[in-house]
Amino acid sequence: xxxxxxxxxxKTCRRPEEPSEPREERxxxxxxxxxxxxxxxxxxxxxxxxxxxxxxKRPVTIGFAAPGKWTYVYGDFSEVGPEAASRILAAAxxxxxxPDGLIPWKERPDALKKGVVARIPPLPTLAExxx
Amino acid sequence: xxxxxxxxxxKTCRRPEEPSEPREERxxxxxxxxxxxxxxxxxxxxxxxxxxxxxxKRPVTIGFAAPGKWTYVYGDFSEVGPEAASRILAAAxxxxxxPDGLIPWKERPDALKKGVVARIPPLPTLAExxx
Numbered sequence: 321x322x323x324x325x326x327x328x329x330x331k332t333c334r335r336p337e338e339p340s341e342p343r344e345e346r347x348x349x350x351x352x353x354x355x356x357x358x359x360x361x362x363x364x365x366x367x368x369x370x371x372x373x374x375x376x377k378r379p380v381t382i383g384f385a386a387p388g389k390w391t392y393v394y395g396d397f398s399e400v401g402p403e404a405a406s407r408i409l410a411a412a413x414x415x416x417x418x419p420d421g422l423i424p425w426k427e428r429p430d431a432l433k434k435g436v437v438a439r440i441p442p443l444p445t446l447a448e449x450x451x
Numbered sequence: 452x453x454x455x456x457x458x459x460x461x462k463t464c465r466r467p468e469e470p471s472e473p474r475e476e477r478x479x480x481x482x483x484x485x486x487x488x489x490x491x492x493x494x495x496x497x498x499x500x501x502x503x504x505x506x507x508k509r510p511v512t513i514g515f516a517a518p519g520k521w522t523y524v525y526g527d528f529s530e531v532g533p534e535a536a537s538r539i540l541a542a543a544x545x546x547x548x549x550p551d552g553l554i555p556w557k558e559r560p561d562a563l564k565k566g567v568v569a570r571i572p573p574l575p576t577l578a579e580x581x582x
Binding site: 326328366368370372373374375381383385386387391392393436437438439440441443444 | 457459497499501504505506512514516518522523524567569570571572574575
């Protein structure tokens with residue numbers, strides 16, 4: 321039993337050489353579309369496009385989050401087609417399977433090893449917060 | 452009425468010129484100590500030292516989080532004494548006062564403007580997740 325995973329993807333991200341308009345052709349928007357299409361095959365992963373994850377220098381940026389787990393932010397996704405989407409969803413599956421969200425280093429895809437931007441612990445529980 | 456804020460601080464962060472040992476003298480550990488001391492004056496802010504926020508190239512790294520709000524990660528805190536801690540706690544207070552966690556740009560301290568590493572939306576509610 322794994323918990324549902326939220327997969328954030330910045331739909332505003334664009335590579336430096338890309339024009340700003342049309343916005344739906346930016347790398348981020350294209351990856352968001354590819355992920356949404358591929359997610360039909362990935363129950364338990366909810367793809368949530370986001371206006372900005374504030375990592376504009378490392379397009380495209382994504383994030384994994386789930387209740388009680390570490391949140392991870394990754395950047396540098398230069399490929400935005402169906403194959404890239406499948407690889408990202410497979411990684412989201414690894415995240416879903418990890419009780420604390422920490423995918424063991426040896427099992428981590430290279431894109432996650434090289435692309436990590438930040439990680440944030442799960443919020444303390446009320447009991448911990450009261451300590 | 453503001454919600455409680457969790458203030459993460461990486462206690463492992465060190466500047467390139469700093470020795471690895473003793474670990475309690477690293478910039479991150481020193482900032483964590485300063486924040487813990489100053490937090491006695493900041494009810495509603497819980498300081499949580501963390502082993503690593505995976506932003507090793509931008510020491511020291513901190514994060515703001517609260518239920519239902521955007522999570523923010525900031526780096527480049529080179530000052531780690533009592534005054535720096537006071538400024539960070541004041542910013543945490545601004546975060547606490549912002550319903551969604553977004554401090555208006557004009558009110559944002561320079562350290563937050565320049566130091567932003569990433570931001571992550573609040574997790575979708577169960578109702579949203581079921582849509």
